[in-house]
Amino acid sequence: MRIVYSWLKEFLPDAPSPERLEELLAGLGLETETIDHLPAPHSKIVFAKVLAVEAIPGKDVRRVVLDIGHEVQVVSGAPNVRAGMGLALAMPGAVLPNGMELSARSIAGLESYGMAVSARELAVGDYAAGLMELPADGLPPGTPLAEAWPEETVIEIEITPNRADVLSVYGTARDLAALGLTLVYPDPKPKTSKLDLPFQVWIDDPQGCDRFTLSYAKNIKNGLSPLRVQRRLYAAGMRPISAVVDATNYVMLELGNPIHAYDARFIGEGLLVRRARNGEQLVTLDGLERKFDQRDLLITVKDGDKSIPEGIAGVMGGSHSEVREDTTEVALEVAHFEAVSVRGTAKRQSLKTEASYRFERGVDPDGQVRAGLRFMELLQTWTSATALSHGQEGGWEDEGVLVAESRIDLNHTQPPKPIGFRPSYTDKLVGTNFPVQEQLDVLKRLGFEVEGNAEPYQVMPPTHRMDMGLEEDLVEEVVRVIGYDKIPVTLPTFFPAPDNVGVDEPYLVKERLKAVLSGLGFQEVVNYSWTSPDELAKHRAPAPTVAFANPQASDRTHLRTALYPGLLHTLGLNLSQGEEGPFLLFEVGNVFNKIETTRLALLLCGEAVPGRWQPGLGGGFYALKGLLENAAAHLGSSLEVLKETFPHLHPGISGEIIWNGQKVGSIGQLNPGIAAQAGLPASYLVELELPLPVAKTRFKDVAKFPAALRDVAVVMPEAATYAEVESLIRGAAGELLERLEIFDVYRGSPLKDGEKSLAFHLAFRDPGRTLTDGETDGFMAQVIAVLEGAGYAIRK
Amino acid sequence: MDINTAIAEMHRAVTLEALQSLKVHYLGKNGLLTQEMKALGKLSPEERKERGRVLNEIKQALENAVRGREKELEAQALQSQLERESIDVSLPGYAFPAGGTHLTSQMQAELLSTFRRMGYSVVEGPEVESEFFNFDAINMPDWHPARDMQDTFWLKDSGDFDVMGPEGERVNNLGGLLMRTHTSPMQIRYMIEHTPPFKIVVPGRVFRYEQTDASHEAMFYQLEGLVVGPDIAMSDLKGAILELARSLYGAQAKARFQPTYFPFVEPGAQFALWWPEREKWLELGGSGMVHPNLFKAADDYRQKMGLPRVYDGMTGFAFGMGIERLALLRYGIPDIRYFYQQNRLSFLRQFKN
Known part of the structure; x- marks a missing residue:
């Protein structure tokens, strides 16, 4: 809302400077966007x-x-x-x-x-x-x-949806006046004549339209509005058109009532306000043909049994009865329409107008007559047939604009309801100690009527405050005028209800995980939650289950079903931009399959630890797995990987991750087919479902007796896995096996082709005594027996 | 055997091996001195005594010479080993990667730690919401013009995806599905699931149907706070925000509140923090006292789920703010697209604290 300073001054003669006004307005909840200083045109x-x-x-x-x-x-x-x-x-x-x-x-x-x-x-x-x-x-x-x-100043105020009452110069002045400034009340007095009204008004839907006034003037000479008015309209962001049209806009900007002037020649016997019939059409002032359904409220021209659409109630008039240069008589509509209905129609028609903007937020249901009179007053000043030449505004003759003394006013509006108000509630809700009288005075200065001698006071809001409904609304009124800066600063003291204890555990676990991964050298990235079916298919990720109804772009049509495509996208982008490795990336984010879940994904591409001028410390599957094992160790968790295939991973270099005994996701090399298609180097991926199962830490006493150490080397076919052998050994070694560690994988002579040998250190320890060689040999004999029983040879 | 020659020879020995040979030559089992000692037995007791004493002195002197030279040679050997092993320590080491969290995560963690210090719990909610939790339940019914303030990504409900309510129930039928436009639906979700008094903060991704440019993102992060109890006042809200200001900008920081409108609070306030270093106010977010309709919506839902009504007579405050803006301002980052659209490592790696 652009408030022209000189205009505001007409209602607030004591208004301070625009800069000071900005502060006062901010204190009232009216935020200034800009202050424009419009210079006077250059002297030449x-x-x-x-x-x-x-x-x-x-x-x-x-x-x-x-x-x-x-x-x-x-x-x-x-x-x-x-x-x-x-x-x-x-x-x-x-x-x-x-x-x-x-x-x-x-x-x-x-x-x-x-x-x-x-x-x-x-x-x-x-x-x-x-x-x-x-x-x-x-x-x-x-x-x-x-x-x-x-020169002129314009203060542009951002007005929140609840404050329809300040969508005008006068409304803004009225709110400022609550701070103690003197307010000049608008009291328009056009000169009226005894004229018959040549039309009638009918309302078919008093809920959609609870107030409709129609007044009449003739003997108009429509031309351009005065220079001074043009300046104001331009400054307010509107374009001057003709005196009559400008007067409607001027009144709306000044008083907040959207009004509409019809060329009275074209409204027949009168206007009927009714809901549209499905498919009904109308050409509006902007020249567009529009189609309606029964949810839309129309102004129609009544012609016998028929009624022809002539305007969209509260949104825009029709072109048929548009005021033109040759218009000499006008019928002026100042009405009140239901906000929800106007909003619905404006939305369906994609037609936001100054009128619909105001109606859907709420127009004063009691300002219609005043706005009508103001329009007529302006009309007489600007357009009398005894044309006002420069310098003699106001002097109209008998041949001037004739304004009908009477008007049609169909009024179904309901008076506002009183609200119970306790000043003590203000103090409880806000934490203040404002005197009762001060609170009540603020309400009165804002135009509220206060009745009663004790709590709860009965407070009647003024008609223009349609946003008032609850005691809390009144509290805000009181506090915003007294000033938010008068509220003290405290901290709450209470003991939370028990069901709130521990609710942040999932967050803490996630933060811990992020800290561990960062410490291991992974950089967190954040990718969008959206993707496209193409992107998912390209990466062999699950098909999407959620689509946007109004997608922004063709690559933002669905929600992601996995995190790793985003990591690969980030990798590709970084490589193409010449960013330097090592590329260790992670993301913690939500994915959308059958339900929304949170996941962790890791990516490793290239060496995990480049050596720069010397050989680096490797990369590949075992580097990523080692880092993940390290993360698990940091979190006191066990990690196993069991061979498994996944569509997006290399079938021979991929496995399922078992975290503390539960399946949580996948690890492996990006399927080379996908990598080749995307032009990416070999990359290794982990994708885990969060939260990860947690293992409890249990204290175990430090060793007091020595461990007994043994080695064993197991010969097996190439296809057999470490996990299988490990599980056999652990199963056979007994409870005193403290540690099992692989130290060699050997292929070659004297083994046959297709064979390999895995060599393990085993450490046995009894917490209560030193094991004898005989006992330890006994454990090893069990291990060897089980391994041989499973068909493996022991390498001597 | 001339003792002086022998000692001089030992001093001239240039390696431990040469010294060892000299030691054997003089002091070994068949060494010159040893032989002379063996010859003592042929002398008379008087001569033997005198000669024995001399020989012992010689032996002592030789042994001392050997030990002394040994130490010298060892020191020399160590010295040359050290010289041999010397490296160019100015060459860089292995490039162990220095990982880190995303700048947004860092900013978020900093804010959350402030609130955790004040006793708030951190909870999170879903990114896909039902219209009910995102709008209706927080006093933004369909007809409300405030909905225009937030352009929404609406979703198609294919039936293949379930949105879960606070009690694990499917809530796809509670209006349309959408990407949450703010973290505020967690106010209702949390109130349904829990009982007052409590203090929570809710970080999370939110989505607005906006074209992305240097200062606008369609996806960004918010932080929401909610405190509910029997005696919570707006002055408590001021305290919380002032504490936030201080933790961000130090003891000279200030907080400013001005009336504004959000459907879910009444009275409503926008807040700005005074940043002493830059000497300016930063408009940071919205806040206010929880609107009674939210308590009613939470209680109605609880009742529907068979839970007791617990919000009658409660008051509370809520606040919300964007997270990226704080980071943009702190580091003078000119373009929000660096955050999520690009994820360039040379950007992300800059922020380590």
């Missing part, structure tokens, strides 16, 4: 009247003869220049707001005395399609425009 920019426009043969620019007290010519390519109009001329020597200085120059072979400017060139508005048209008699020709357009 003058008002000019177009005397003649002549084509220049063979050129697309025209010669324009201007009156600026004397005759001058400019050359202009603007499409809208025509004889009789007023415009702004930047004479030679004028400096435009963008810093450009004008000089007399030759265009198309003709001397051009400066330049006729557009609204954008003058930095008053964002319209550059043509010259800024000014009322023909706006100023005596040659007068600096600055005389009518002094």
